[in-house]
Amino acid sequence: MLAVDGIEKHFGGITAVDGVEFEIEEGTIVGLIGPNGAGKTTTFKMLGGFLPPDAGEIRYRGTDLQDIMQPSRAEKSYFTGSAALVAGLGGLALASQSTPSTAIQAGAAAVGAGAGLGAYRGQEILKTRHFGHKYSRPFQVSRAGMMRTFQITRELEGLTVFENLLLSPKNQPGENVLKTWMRFNSVTETEAANHERAEEVLDLLDLEHLRDEYAGNLSGGQRKLLELGRVLMADPDLILLDEPVAGVNPTLSKTLLARIRDLRDQGYTFCIVEHDMDVIMNLSERIIVMHQGQKLMEGTPEEVQGNQRVIDAYLGG
Known part of the structure; x- marks a missing residue:
C-alpha cells in the first residue's frame, strides 16, 4: 500500500533521514519508533506530503507522492483563465481611453498584450513556487486517501x-x-x-x-479522539498517527487504542509514531526502528524487543 524507497532529507549540513526504506501492507498496524533525534518526525512529515524528500521516493498505491501532489487540471485552468482575464481587462481599459488614432490604438493593444504577458509570467512563477509538484501539497495526499493526525492537535x-x-x-x-x-x-x-x-x-x-x-x-485525550474522528470523516485508507496517546490519561488511552484495533479489523491501515513502548509493542504487527536517521531494523514486536542493536540504541550502549 505504501512503499518508501531510499528517502533522504537534509537540513543544511545535517542529514535528518538517510536512505530509509520500508513497506506498509494494507490492513496492518505498523509502528515507527526510535530514540529522540532518530528522524521519525521528519520521515512522518515526508510520508504525509508536508516535506519533499531530497532523494528517493514514496509511493502510495504505486504512485509517487510527488506526482500525486502535482497541480490538478482545475488549478491549471484557474491560473490560465486568470491570466487571460487580466490581459483582456488591461487591453479593454487602455483601448477605452485611447483616441481614434490608429497609432494610439495600436499602442494600447501593445500595452494590453504586455499586461497579458506579464500576468501569464506571473501565474507561471506562482505555479512553480507554490503549485510545483516538487513542493509540499499535503491536501492532495489526503484526497488520495492517506491522512495524518498531529502530536499537537489542530481542532x-x-x-x-x-x-x-x-x-x-x-x-x-x-x-x-x-x-x-x-x-x-x-x-x-x-x-x-x-x-x-x-x-x-x-x-x-x-x-x-x-x-x-x-x-x-475538551481535554487533551478528547481532542486526540476528535482529531481521529475528523480523519475518519474523510474516509482515508491509510492513517498516519503521530503520538496518539501522548498526554492522554490511561482510561482514554485504552479507548483510543481499542478503536484503532477495531478500525484495523474494518480494513483501515495505520502507521504510528509513538514513544510509549508498551503501546507500540501491544498494538503493532510490525515495527520499524530508526536510529541516527537510518533504519536500524524492522520486525515483529518480539524480534524488536530481543534485538541487541535496538537495546543499545535506546539505552546508549
Whole structure:
C-alpha cells in the first residue's frame, strides 16, 4: 500500500533521514519508533506530503507522492483563465481611453498584450513556487486517501465537536456556489449523509456526550479522539498517527487504542509514531526502528524487543 524507497532529507549540513526504506501492507498496524533525534518526525512529515524528500521516493498505491501532489487540471485552468482575464481587462481599459488614432490604438493593444504577458509570467512563477509538484501539497495526499493526525492537535476551538467533524468530508457540493444554487437536492443529500456519518463517528469514539461542546473545552485525550474522528470523516485508507496517546490519561488511552484495533479489523491501515513502548509493542504487527536517521531494523514486536542493536540504541550502549 505504501512503499518508501531510499528517502533522504537534509537540513543544511545535517542529514535528518538517510536512505530509509520500508513497506506498509494494507490492513496492518505498523509502528515507527526510535530514540529522540532518530528522524521519525521528519520521515512522518515526508510520508504525509508536508516535506519533499531530497532523494528517493514514496509511493502510495504505486504512485509517487510527488506526482500525486502535482497541480490538478482545475488549478491549471484557474491560473490560465486568470491570466487571460487580466490581459483582456488591461487591453479593454487602455483601448477605452485611447483616441481614434490608429497609432494610439495600436499602442494600447501593445500595452494590453504586455499586461497579458506579464500576468501569464506571473501565474507561471506562482505555479512553480507554490503549485510545483516538487513542493509540499499535503491536501492532495489526503484526497488520495492517506491522512495524518498531529502530536499537537489542530481542532477548530470555536466550533463544536459535531461541527469539527462536518468540516472533513471530501467533495462536498455545498462548497461550490453554483452547485448550491443549481443542484440544491444534491447538496441536501450530501449534508444529510455527512450528518449521519458524523453521528456514527461520535458513537464509535465515545464522544456523543460531547457532541455540542466547543472543541476548545475538551481535554487533551478528547481532542486526540476528535482529531481521529475528523480523519475518519474523510474516509482515508491509510492513517498516519503521530503520538496518539501522548498526554492522554490511561482510561482514554485504552479507548483510543481499542478503536484503532477495531478500525484495523474494518480494513483501515495505520502507521504510528509513538514513544510509549508498551503501546507500540501491544498494538503493532510490525515495527520499524530508526536510529541516527537510518533504519536500524524492522520486525515483529518480539524480534524488536530481543534485538541487541535496538537495546543499545535506546539505552546508549
